[in-house]
Amino acid sequence: MPNDDLQVEATTRRRAIKYGGAVLGSGVLAGCSGRSTGDATPTEGTGTDTATADQPDTETSTPDPSYTADLAPVGEISLDEPPENVFAHFPWFADMASALGRGETINHVWWDGTASTLEYFTAGFDGFDVEWADRTGSYGFSKEQLYELDSDLHLVDPAWVTTQDNWAEADVDEIATNLAPWLGNYYSSTHATPPESWADRYQYYTLWELFEQVAALYGERARYEALASVHDDLLARIESGLPAESERPSVAYLSIATDLSAMYVLPLNASGYFNAHTRPLGAVDAFGDEEWEGAFKQIDMEGLLEADPDVLLALWTVTDAVDFEQMVQNLKDDPVGGDLSAVKNDRVYVQGTRWQGPLMNLFQLEMTAKQLYPEQFGEWPDYENGDSYPEFDTGEQLFDHGKVAETIRTDR
Incomplete structure (x- = not known):
């Protein structure tokens, strides 16, 4: 203390x-x-700051x-x-x-x-x-x-x-x-x-x-x-480009250890800012309306195969926490994981973190939209460990990267 x-x-x-x-x-x-001293207005000082009859106070008492x-x-x-x-x-x-x-x-x-x-x-x-x-x-x-x-x-x-x-x-x-x-x-x-x-x-x-x-x-x-204007435009673009609900993929939103020793499922479309990059995309949660205690639920490979999602979104995989390439290979080699539709169709994708602020939210909205809806928003490229975010051409960007970069520059 x-x-x-x-x-x-x-x-x-x-x-x-x-x-x-x-x-x-x-x-x-x-x-x-x-703490009255700290809250004092500029006119509450003493000495030369005090108005006199010979020198009228012409300053206002407008606070800082x-x-x-x-x-x-x-x-x-x-x-x-x-x-x-x-x-x-x-x-x-x-x-x-x-x-x-x-x-x-x-x-x-x-x-x-x-x-x-x-x-x-x-x-x-x-x-x-x-x-x-x-x-x-x-x-x-x-x-x-x-x-x-x-x-x-x-x-x-x-x-x-x-x-x-x-x-x-x-x-x-x-x-x-x-x-x-x-x-x-x-x-x-x-x-x-x-x-x-x-x-x-x-x-x-x-x-x-x-x-x-x-x-x-x-x-x-x-x-x-x-x-905020960039974000609003991005959401409007996504909303206008979404396919009919019947044409949207089923998705499992997961945290998976590289060696597959632990696997947790998270809700895809839940309320709150942890889902600010998945909920607007309106995909089908492979685990439906299932509810559980806490923010996530541990599952095994058999449980994942029973849901058999079209797409796997794997958290933390653009960080050093998970070796994405090895994780995907382990899924392919697993006797159960290898039968997953998302694995067989090469639709296992990297994700960042739910702990996103506005910058990560913009990029993760764009990234996930491309992963889930390539025909509408453009293909998401293959990822290799250590890659940086893809340098999409202006026409492939779902939001103006240049405007964001200029906005956040510290020397502007």
């Missing part, structure tokens, strides 16, 4: 943070109410520009300036920062595989780097770690944080009061039920609605709107 001196130091030099709407808890309001977001379960938060040191445990927020040209602000992300996934998709973007690629760590975090990082913003859902070991709502309030606010909405990822104590403060958002709020805090509205 950090000592009192560290907490005091962090409090006295932290920029003013204002809360409105739904708040974390009484500790936040108590902490803010005792505010960077404000409003997102459940926290509510409204405002910063006096864009954050420069940001904690983002889950990778979709780091993706958002990169999309806004502010990837350098991210000081922590869980799992480096997400960085390599974003590098795969954006390899063709000149001058773009995943600047947080070497700032990754283990799953979970402690208060001590947050005090050490001393961030301006914590892009994590506090409701989710309170479900982790050694975290209670009082701890969440402490960090918001002494360091910086929280902003996040984890349970929109699958439309799961939040902890009971947060339920009355909760609502669900799309990935792009979350992105809009993060963009507001960074003061990057123009970049957000440019990318």
Whole structure:
């Protein structure tokens, strides 16, 4: 636990943070109410800043520009300036920062595989780097770690944080009061039920609605709107090009170990931003409306053959987590796997991650559309380990790659 001196130091030099709407808890309001100096307007100074009879005050008391977001379960938060040191445990927020040209602000992300996934998709973007690629760590975090990082913003859902070991709502309030606010909405990822104590403060958002709020805090509205326009056009193009439902393939959305020792099925068309790149494509889930406890279900090869999907989408296969070429060969060599229609017809495809921000979402929508509907959207090329995202000609792109690259350039 950090000592009192560290907490005091962090409090006295932290920029003013204002809360409105739904708040974390009484500790936040108590902490803010005792920080009148930080909330003072420009006219509340002393000495030469004070108007006199000989020198009338001709300046207005308009406050400095505010960077404000409003997102459940926290509510409204405002910063006096864009954050420069940001904690983002889950990778979709780091993706958002990169999309806004502010990837350098991210000081922590869980799992480096997400960085390599974003590098795969954006390899063709000149001058773009995943600047947080070497700032990754283990799953979970402690208060001590947050005090050490001393961030301006914590892009994590506090409701989710309170479900982790050694975290209670009082701890969440402490960090918001002494360091910086929280902003996040984890349970929109699958439309799961939040902890009971947060339920009355909760609502669900799309990935792009979350992105809009993060963009507001960074003061990057123009970049957000440019990318949102690309996304809207991409969705419209996909929707207009989809074949009739009776002509769509059945798909198994899987996480498969290279050696086939473990295999998990995930829902293809579920609500939430984890499925933001598969649900809009409207393919047939090979496992139908089957429901199970949790986000995925373990299956065996016999169970997969019983469903016998037309297409297999294999998660994590553009990262080092899975050797895609060896996995496909193992499926072909397996006495049961070799009978799968998707294997026999060479329709086993790479995927990135469900933990996508806006950049990965654009690419994964395009990628998956080509994998599922080659006649409508163009063929997806064969993948070999270590490949970068294909350099499609302009006419083959489902969204304007050049516009996205220009939008996210940090030096524009």
